[in-house]
Amino acid sequence: MTTFSTPDLIEDLAPLVAGPVLTGDDPRTADEVAAFNTTHTPRPAVVVGATCAADVAAAVRWAAARGRAVAVQSTGHGLLSDLADTVLVTTGRMSTVAVDPVARTARVGAGVRWAQVIEAAAPFGLAPLNGSSSRVGVIGYPLGGGLGPMARRYGFAADHVRRAELVSAGGEILSVDAATDPELFWALRGGKGNFGIVTELEFDLVPVTSLYGGGIFFPGAAAADVLHTYRTWVQSLPEETTTSIALLRMPPLPELPEPLRGQFVVHLRYAHLGSPQEGAALLAPMRAAAPTVMDLVAEMPYAAVDSIHMDPTDPMPAWERGATLRALPAEAVDELLAVAGPDVDVPLVMVEVRHLGGAAARPARVPNAVAGRDAAFTLLALGPMAGPLAETMPAITQSLVDRMAPWAGGALLNFLGAAGPDRVLGLWDDADRARLLAVKHRLDPTTMFSCGHALVR
Ligand SMILES: Cc1cc2nc3c(=O)[nH]c(=O)nc-3n(C[C@H](O)[C@H](O)[C@H](O)COP(=O)(O)OP(=O)(O)OC[C@H]3O[C@@H](n4cnc5c(N)ncnc54)[C@H](O)[C@@H]3O)c2cc1C
Missing domain, CATH: 3.30.43.10 (Uridine Diphospho-n-acetylenolpyruvylglucosamine Reductase, domain 2)
Known part of the structure; x- marks a missing residue:
């Protein structure tokens, strides 16, 4: 070398x-x-x-x-x-954001974060399909699917990509859309960075200015009541409502509010696209599930979307392993509590379940390679890679996913965690795997792009 x-x-x-x-x-x-x-x-x-x-x-x-x-x-x-x-x-220097309010699209450079698009779209009454944290980059997110707080209403972010500018392994600058190269356009939206470097992305914005949303924190002692209520409650929700729930072991950081600092809490995340009255009525069964530690759900501008999940904003060493669940019956909730509930001494900072279905379960208007649409929920285990935990955390996160195996299927690529090609390719069925590999071999015959979630190494 x-x-x-x-x-x-x-x-x-x-x-x-x-x-x-x-x-x-x-x-x-x-x-x-x-x-x-x-x-x-x-x-x-x-x-x-x-x-x-x-x-x-x-x-x-x-x-x-x-x-x-x-x-x-x-x-x-x-x-x-x-x-x-x-x-x-x-790509941080490629920071252009252009919103077309008539076409309801945004065109962004490869270094843009979602916060910049949210800010640029808001004056036109529009919003992008970003994820839980607006600090995440715009390009990597939809290439891996992109599941955000409006997913059940609008689907995956990948479903709304219109065009990509891509530098291929041969160093050519290609404009890729449904007409120019349908197979590459299919593979790119879900197959992540395997086909080249995206230098510009054009995608739909949606007409959303506000949400009835936010988070509710419940005490750890109520985890069983809250999770069992959640699993039945979500079955009744319309597509306008997207939710998730997380078991959080909050660190003892001084910047956290006192009721959360160092505590085990259950965090319900709620986003309803509709009137506050309707949103409150739909949320009532969860508000009644247990006394709350903090209830932060209210009408809010879309620009405050990060407050739904309250993801960390400072860099940190983390390890994650994800899966999808076909269903969340009572036995699955009991198992989750047995592995990561308040009575268990396990160093997982977060165990999260996101509710899928609705538009996330339907193929995109121009079909794409997003894997995991047929699942009912996502599951993600996340823990710190610090001190001695750096040795054990991969096994701890994997063990949680293994315990949930009776209900688990594949995974969403963005929530898979570090994985080699076998595991990555395992997210698709035989036919889609063959399609992805055919595009990979055509675009990148010498496997130059083999970092990240590689299909081939
Ligand atoms: C706090 C946090 C919150 C998250 N929330 C969500 C969520 O709600 N929903 C969800 O679906 N995912 C979520 N994710 C996962 C996230 O979408 C992926 O990790 C995504 O790949 C991050 O993209 P990035 O560009 O910010 O990261 P980077 O680390 O810079 O890039 C990650 C990978 O993305 C690909 N990539 C990035 N830029 C390009 C490019 N220009 N061309 C080709 N490939 C590229 C490459 O494979 C690269 O290795 C979250 C992650 C974190 C840490």
Whole structure:
């Protein structure tokens, strides 16, 4: 394998790109590659801070000529490995957001986060289909499906992608949509970063300005009552209502409100697209399930959407393992409580169940490769990768998923956690797996894009 020295890069690669080119040992590299998930410290051989599609294409061609793997990073919310020896393209400088209020679409550069789209769309009475945290990058999320707080009404974010600009392994800049390359367009929306680097994405916005939503925290002692009420209650909800529930072991951090600090709590997340009166009436059975610690559900502007899940905002070392559930019968809830309930000493920070169905269960208008649509719920176990837990957390999260195996099916790619090609390919049936691999072999015959959730390595 070629090693790179700074003079080689300056002479060779730097003149080809407008953005910075850094070697792994450059003191500026640590800031350039800093990720939200600090479980891994990126150790690429070279970093290209791309400013435009031409920069990305130049970096890919340069890496291809030297037989190097290419990785891409926007925010590092989905960092799954240390990217050792890769040519890493960082996209943070590609920050354009353009909203077309008439077509109800947004066109964004590869480094944009959802918060920027929410802000740009709001003046037109529109909103994007972002996920639980608006700090997540726009591109990686829909490429892996994209399940957000309006999922039961509008489906996956991938279902609303209209066009992508993509740099292929050959360094070509392609415009990909349902007409130009239907198979690649199908695979890209659900098959993640396996086919190239997306430099621009165009997608639908939806006419939403406000929600009746937020979170309710229940005490850990009420976990059984709350979870059993939840599993029957969700069956009665309309598609306008998207919910999830999480068992949270809150850290003893001073910035947390006193009733939550260091406590085991159950967190119901609620988003209703309709009148506050209707939203409150639908929520009443959960409000009656147990006394609450904090009830934060109210009418709110869409721009406050992060307050539904209250995801962490500071970088942290985390490990996650996810699955989907075909159903959530009483026995499944009992098992979940037996593995991760308030009486169990287990270092999982969060065990989350999201309710699927509605539009998330229907194929997109232009079908795509999103896996897991047939599931009823998602399941996610997440814990810290700090101190001795860094050794044990992968097994702890896996063990929770294993215990839920009687009800489990596949997984959503965005919630799978770190996994090799066998596990990733296992999310699709034989026919879709063959379709994905055919597109992969056509677009990336030498497997340059093998980081992240790789189909082939
Ligand atoms: C706090 C938090 C909340 C989350 N909430 C949700 C949620 O509600 N719903 C949901 O579905 N997912 C959710 N996720 C998962 C998230 O959508 C994925 O981890 C996603 O890949 C993150 O994308 P990123 O660009 O921010 O991260 P990065 O780590 O920068 O990228 C992750 C991967 O995305 C792909 N990618 C990124 N940019 C490009 C590009 N330009 N071209 C091609 N591939 C690219 C690559 O495979 C890359 O390895 C959440 C994750 C976190 C940490």
